[in-house]
Amino acid sequence: MDDQYQIEITQTEGGSGLIFIFQKNNPKPVNWFQISRDGHPIILAEFIDNETILAIDQTGFCGIFHIPQSKTIQTRQLVSHSFVSALLLTNKTQIALLTKDQFSTKKVLRILNISTLKEHIKLLLPAEADIKRIWQISEHQLGVYFMPGGSLNQESGDGFYLTDIQSQTTASKCFTYPSSCLYGPSPLDVSQKYQIGIRPRFDQIRLESKNNRTQCLIRVQLFHPLTGKELTVISVRTLLSEHIFEDTHPDTALENLNLPPGFDEYQETRDEVLDRITDIRICNNEPAFWIGFQHGLIRKISLDGNTKSPLLAHPGDVTQQDDPYLRTKCDNPILLSSPNTSLTFGCPEVSINLETLDLSQNEDIIILNEKNLNHPNKTLKNVRYELSWLIKSVETISDPELLFSGFNEIVTSLKNNPSMGDGNLFRFCFQDQTSKITEKEYFDQLSMSPVMAGQIDQYITQLLSTEKHLYYQIGIPSGCYAIKSLVLFDIQYVLLLNRYISSSMINIKDDPDILIAITNAVFKKYGWTKETLDLLLTSAYSQPGSGMDLFIDNWQSEPFQKQLKTSGLYDYLADHTIFQNLSNEYFPAIYPVEEALFSAIEKDKLQDVKRLLEHKALQIELKHPDFCCTALALAIQLENQQIIDILLENGANINSLDQSDLLYIVATKNNAFTDRERQIIEVTIETLNEEKQILTEQRSKIQYDELLSISTSKEQINQVKYLENRIQELETEIKFAELGLDKTGTQSIFDHHLSPYPKQQNSKTQYITEEIFFDEKFQKSFVIVENLNTYQSQSEAVDQMIQLTQNGYQDLITSQQKLRFCFKDKNEEWSEAEFYEHLQLDSILAEKLDQLIANLIQHASGALWCDDEMQSGMYAISTLTLFDKKYIERLIEYIKSKLIHHDYEKTYPSELVFDLLDEYGWCPEILKLVIIRAIKHGGEFAEDEFRILLKKGGLNHYLQQTESFQLCMDLITMEADNVAEIIQKYSSLIQQYNNY
Structure with a gap:
């Protein structure tokens, strides 16, 4: 059947896998089949016999189809995991599936009978097994690539797990010249037919000087797949330094290869040079292989080392790239059809017809053009479109x-x-x-x-x-x-x-x-x-x-x-x-004239202020969210009399200013109270707060009674109105008292007291020290406790915040979209940063803190800030997640919420991600957090953060040593909502550093 027919795997416009069956030399497909419409690509499609085809998608969903009758014989979800690799064994009666273990970091090799699609062999492999790399090496033996550290014999380096499905045993074989996998596992392919494997040779790289330019020779090794031992070495390309390093001085970087092999700089440079090899594919119809290089270059070489083609260059973007060796970006996967009649490579991918392309041209490099490329079959294109x-x-x-x-x-x-x-x-x-x-x-x-x-x-x-x-x-x-x-x-x-x-x-x-x-x-x-x-x-x-x-x-x-x-x-x-x-x-953007006016006032540009005041659309009484005041108030704070005068002449109304604002400006210029005066202020404020607490409780009782009654009496309405007015008056008196002024705001409270007066006992109700209230003057919510340094008071402070936020907290948000808490006892006052720095956190208090954050998330209606650098709730969530990594899930919920605006984030939450890595190292929780930030919830620099973590933050190593690569791809697929462009973008980014 393979000689007469061939398979082409493609996708619908929605990304769902699709298989076309072609008769040789006939562009019209004989048939087509589809496994599902879930947007998952097909990873395996092969003929079982002359009439039957097997297909498996990346989630392990399998279909067997009858070609002549155009019908589905059966379909089945083979495994319940989200990513598998699959192999049809040469006996055509068994399927090998490699997937992760559901309950550990290990991998599972499953052998299923095609006739029943039921598993009859199950073998566990170590966590270092690469889920995407499995080959059949002999009739009963399968080879699975493993990362460094995966050897069963305590050997160093990478290699093969050789699994005998007949005896159900596994051995490990390390490669000669193993890879450090610094940039991820290197390209590799194995041929059962020729009993040979090919991979880059991680030996010392020789530098040469030619025409005053430094260049180096890169080679691959051919090895025996059953032993891992090297058979021979083939040179595949000579590289110039500028085609390896995108640095200002690439030759300097390349000089690291002259260092002793034990140096980290040497190994890093060697691996980066060999990282130019992106893919290797052994032909199944002749003893030769195709090798791909970064930037869209491929070449064919025979297994005895003879070059069988010049370098073929991806068409690329001719308008953007002059260098023929740099046609595309780094990613350059290769896919050979079976039989080897066509080859697909590059990103974006292009396809060439190997039967018609002349590979004998005596050129160093050939840039492919439209004439050399296969163009999409019209029938295929129509079917792909119809199925969407x-x-x-x-x-x-x-x-x-x-x-x-x-x-x-x-x-x-x-x-x-x-x-x-x-x-x-x-x-x-x-x-x-x-x-x-x-x-x-x-x-x-x-x-x-x-x-x-x-x-x-x-x-x-x-x-x-x-x-x-x-x-x-x-x-x-x-x-x-x-x-x-x-x-x-x-x-x-x-x-x-x-x-x-x-x-x-x-x-x-x-x-x-x-x-x-x-x-x-x-x-x-x-x-x-x-x-x-x-x-x-x-x-x-x-x-x-x-x-x-x-x-x-x-x-x-x-x-x-x-x-x-x-x-x-x-x-x-x-x-x-x-x-x-x-x-x-x-x-x-909304108030450009007003923005310019505030800027001119701040920079003391009198002429600009005069010019802007002539603008008809100017709203002179508008408060600026950053300055938190009107233009006149800003000029008064800056003590600029000329600008004050011209603003007043042009309609700025001093009577519209909050009296306490003006007094606050004056008072802060001379805030040197004596100890006696401070004592008077504290007693006065305490007395006023006591009365305010009593009246607030009375108001709450009346309002509660109203809820229980069918109707509200006129007397109740008047009582509530009186209490609300008096509470508002008390708030004003408290503000004045803080400035050392009486309730009118015009006289000093010190003039009426020869000595501090005792606290008034004007109610039978005991004064409650623990309370929380919003202060209009300071634009923050004060949490009052007995002693900030005790665990009990800290716990009570968190309780107060939970109670205040459990039904919403809109009344606490300032006009500048800030939600801030300040913590006070009789001796000191702490900011949020200080409170969480001193918080004596244990598992009980952590659960309370988790509830507080849940309240903030639940009732968020927009982005809120705690201060100029930190978004609201960030101090709390930082403390919580660094206490126990189980709360990273709450951090993810926080990052996804309306509470945070990622386009305006500063050092956090990026800094928190790195703090979490210092605390816990790479783990599934942090991987999920990083990917969620990268794709949807991290602002304009999220991709750069992801790139840094890959290159320098240890993410590439984490993906090498555990099952985390498939978890990573699962998370990317989920967060990208199966959008192929996004998935490809991050897959390419990972491949750039990991060669996955």
């Missing part, structure tokens, strides 16, 4: 009733099977015997009715229930055409559009243009209303790119501002929570 759709057959697509009925069936099917798309693609179409109508075309021509609108509402709601990104096609989210027709039918569906835009189904990094187009269409149809303003703000908040640009464009237009004021919507917008969050976060 949910196709609903109807009698005729011209009948609206039939289409509506078909749409109802799709909605019902989606309810029963939410993952019925093709990987991350979900789209549908209708077809009859002659034609087809796509989802887009269907909704574009739809005559909407209330009944139809209800069905579309259900359709969108079902899509929103999925927990992964869904696409109609690249850059266009699923359901967008449906939501467009719905929201333009009735304004009431703007609320559903808001949910759609802000849902997890939409990938915020995609920033889809079509959502902006739909949003603009809504504005055009309905004008500016509360509903459309909500949409504008939701778009800005959920799409920080184009959505924010759309908001700024409208906000800065005079017609928009005019309509807001004439329609009475200005106050609605100004009071909107999202607008306030955006104003704080994007103040310079």
Whole structure:
């Protein structure tokens, strides 16, 4: 069958594995088969006999198909793990699967009978076994590559586990000249037919000087797969220094090869040179092999060492790359078809026809062009496209009733099977015997009715229930055409559009243009209303790119501002929570004139201040989120009388300033109280706080009684109103007392007391030392305890914070989006950093701290800050995770929450990641944290952080020595929502340092 037919493995547009069967020399496929629509690629597809083909995807899902009858014989999930490698043994009756053990770090080799697809042999291999590298070496022996440290004989270096499936025994054989695997396991291939293996030779590399340029010769070794012993050595390429090191002085780096072999610098440089070899593939139809090099270069060499082709260079990007030896980036995998009629290589991959390409040309390098490449078969392309759709057959697509009925069936099917798309693609179409109508075309021509609108509402709601990104096609989210027709039918569906835009189904990094187009269409149809303003703000908040640009464009237009004021919507917008969050976060963009004014005042640029005050749109009373005050207050703080005067002349209202703010500015200039005066202040504040506590409890009791009663009396309303007014007065008096002023804020409290007065006993209620309150002046929440240095008080402080935050904490958030706690006892005051630094943490207190963080996450409505460097909750979560690594899961939840804005993070949480590594070393918990940050929740430098951890942070070593590589890929696949581009991007990054 192999001689007459050949297999081509490909994928649907959604990434699901697909197999085509071709007859030799016939471009039209005889048949095609698909295992599943889950978005998983096929890793093995081979003929069992003349009529049957076996296929396995990367999750261990298996299918056996009958070619002549075009039917599926059986399918089965062979293992319950998320990644396997597979091998059809040469007897065609058994399958070898290599996967990780469910309960340990070891690997499991399973042998299954093809006739039953049931396991009959199971062997455990050490953790160092590479799950992606397994070969059949002889009739009964399999070879599995292992990393350094995996030898069963205490030998050093890497090698093979030789497993005899007949005797069910395993031995280890180390290679001659083993690899340190500094940049990951090196390329390797084994041929049972020729009883030979090929790998880079990790021996001393010779430097040569030619035409005043340093170059080095890289070689591979041919070894016997049963012994690991070297058979011969073949030179494969001479490299110039600039093609090895991307440094300013590559020759200097290469000179490390002149050091003694025991030096770390020598080994690192040697391994980096050999890292230029990316892949090796032994031919099955002749004694030769293909070898790949970084930057898209390949070459064919015979097993006796004769060069059988010049270097073939990937077409690459001709406009961007002048050097023929640097056509692409580093990644360059090779895939040989069976039989060896075509070869695929490079990234992006290209395919060449080995039967028609002339390899005898007497050139050092040939840059491939379009004429040399295989182009996608039109039939394959069509099938791949068709399989990415949910196709609903109807009698005729011209009948609206039939289409509506078909749409109802799709909605019902989606309810029963939410993952019925093709990987991350979900789209549908209708077809009859002659034609087809796509989802887009269907909704574009739809005559909407209330009944139809209800069905579309259900359709969108079902899509929103999925927990992964869904696409109609690249850059266009699923359901967008449906939501467009719905929201333009009735304004009431703007609320559903808001949910759609802000849902997890939409990938915020995609920033889809079509959502902006739909949003603009809504504005055009309905004008500016509360509903459309909500949409504008939701778009800005959920799409920080184009959505924010759309908001700024409208906000800065005079017609928009005019309509807001004439329609009475200005106050609605100004009071909107999202607008306030955006104003704080994007103040310079929303208020460019005001931003320039504050900058001019801060830099003492009087002429700029005068010029900016002439601007008609200037809002002179606006508070800046960074300065926490108005322009006039800033000028007063800076004691700039000229600017103060000109601001007052241009409408700045000194009466609008908070009196306590002005007094605070004055008082802080001269804050030298005597010991007696401080004593008077402390007693006064304590007395006022005591009264405030009593009144607060009275108010709470009345409000609780109101909840239990059917109606509220007028007397109760008046009582609550009186208590609230008095509590507010007390808060003002406390602020004045802190400054040494009486309740009017105009006279000194020291003038009325010859000596400190005793604490007033004006209530039978005992004063409670432990309480928490928000101080408007200092813009922070004070936690009051008996003694900050005792475990009991620290525990009570955490209890207070838990109680305060368990039902939300919006009242504690400042206008600058800060949530800050300050801790006080009668002797001292601690910041959050000081409190957590001194926290006497044990398992009981850790559980309390975990609850506090859970409260902060649960009720977060946007990014919050503790101070200029640290986001809210970070001190707590840092302390907790460094106490016990089981709380890293809570850190992951924190990182995913609305509480943290990754685009504005500074040293944390990156610094915390490195602290955790110092504390625990690499482990599955930290790996999960790192990948989650890298792909979705780490800001613009997340990829750089991941790269640093790979190159210098020990991640590459961790991936070499445990089962963590497949865990890593599983996590990347999950976090990337099976989006092939993202998975490929991080796979390439790992391969760059690990050669996986």
